[in-house]
Amino acid sequence: MDRHRIPRTKELEFGGVLGTAVLIFLMPATVFCLLLTCRTEQASLFNLPLPLPSLRSLWNPQDFAVVLAWIGLQAVLSVLPMGKLTEGIALRDKSRLQYRINGSHAMGLSALLVGAGLAAGLRLSYIYDHFLQLAFSASLVAFGLSVLLYLKALLAPETALAPGGNSGNPIYDFFMGHELNPRLGGFDLKFFCELRPGLLGWALINMAMLVKETELRGSPSLAMILVNAFQLLYVVDAFWHEEAVLTTMDITHDGFGFMLAFGDLAWVPFLYSLQAYFLVTHPQQLSLPMAGGIILLNGMGYSIFRSANSQKNTFRRNPANPNVAGLRTIPTATGRRLLVSGWWGFVRHPNYLGDLIMAFAWSLPCGLTHILPYFYILYFTALLVHREARDERQCLRKYGLAWQEYCRRVPYRIFPYLY
Structure with missing residues (x-):
């Protein structure tokens, strides 16, 4: 028997197969429920705004292209020969994967590109005006990526599978992530998604909310400034200490499946920015x-x-x-x-x-x-x-x-x- 072979997952988390099946639908539903409610006058979780928007109103090819362009930009920046190469922790077979640590550089270049766009007439408040459509597009990308990740994992050697996503049940493994470190050549999909598009997207969305509030009221409120500053500090800290991510449970134990893909690409940028989104329509003194x-x-x-x-x-x-x-x-x-x-x-x-x-x-x-x-x-x-x-x-x-x-x-x- 291969001593590096990953054993079957026996202790199922999140309520097992049934629980993960529910979460696959509940997570996107939560995102859209909160975003829809946030824009109403009452902003009450007990009064879901009806009628709900149709799928046709949520689908916008231009917004889908915007999401893909943002992810593509961050992917290009992540592989540029800047920053340093470092090794992750030892895997089951004692090998170590290499990672390019250049998140701070990518953050700086992203800021310069956004600044250049603003100088050229880019209207950042477009993000607020198309927030639901952009969230829908990000959700579609996350679903599509999750399917591709699961299919790729079926072709991966057993030694590459995740200890927590190797139950043999396709629903559970699709949610938890079947492969531990899925890569396309040297491009590590999980490490890239862990911080790059989502956290930087979160900071960009917050800035868009500040710009929208300025357009509506002439200047940003102190509340909006504090929310932007606090959360930007958190994002900057994450990239400044990017190498520490390599020792987290997400990287060392969890596979890359729907749970992390949807969390990284949709949940983080569109729900972590909920306070800034709320302040646009519910100003506070x-x-x-x-x-x-x-x-x-x-x-x-x-x-x-x-x-x-x-x-x-x-x-x-x-x-x-x-x-x-x-x-x-x-x-x-x-x-x-x-x-x-x-x-x-x-x-x-x-x-x-x-x-x-x-x-x-x-x-x-x-x-x-x-x-x-x-x-x-x-x-x-x-x-x-x-x-x-x-x-x-x-x-x-x-x-x-x-x-x-x-x-x-x-x-x-x-x-x-x-x-």
Whole structure:
């Protein structure tokens, strides 16, 4: 027997075959439900605007071309010989894939191209005016890519399959991703989609909402400026630390299927920008003291998020680094050590705690009269609690008694003294 062969997936997640089948339809439905509701005067999740738009009204060849052009541009920028080449973690067969780390360069070039377009008369508020059509086109691209990924995986060797998407059931494997690292030559499809089109698209959409608000009211509101600034900081941080993505569960464990493809190409850019989209039709007045408090809250969240992640990544790269050499650790049977002091001795997932604090700060500029702009933090809390549970199961299998000792010494998972 090939010792590198990926065993069948036996523990099915997300409710198994039935749950993933529902999610394939529920995820797009959620996107369009929220976007449609956001534009109504009530913006109430309990009053879905009727009648619903027809598929014909959502399909626009020009908007489909815009989405493809954006993805194509980011694909071209991702393969340019700039930045550095780095290796991912060791695969099951001990090989390591190479990745081009040039996200910051691509972000800068994208900004220059958008700026040149604006100088040439590009009307960025077009994104707001065609938001539903663009979201529909992105969803079609995600569905199409997911089908191609599944068909490609059927031709891949068994050693290339994902440990979490190898159940043998086509619906489940289509959703979870059947192949771990699908590539076209040296172009890694999952790594590219993880950040490039979606996160940069999110920042571009936010800017388009700011431009639209300026067209409607003469100047952008303080609330809109804060939302843009906070979320742009998050995007810039992601690209500045792009190499750290190579150690995340998405890259190391999850296959590339509908869950990640739709999440990267449609869910992230069109729902993470929900606060900015909301503010265009539901303007909010922020006092300077309130704005100052929100800025401090976001700063605290970002500080926890960045400090915790930097501490973890520094320790993984070089445990002898003076910045982490003094931290207490627990030895494991794998030869690796678990941090049990610093941020990782405070709670088991301090980066998630910082993420959630930031998410709350992003929503507060939208006021307290509607729950809709708080969808992000509600969804993100559920996502991170579920993700944390997946992390726990994997760490227990990997580290055994050492992980049990870590959990004994660090009892709280995300929220100190609560959870």
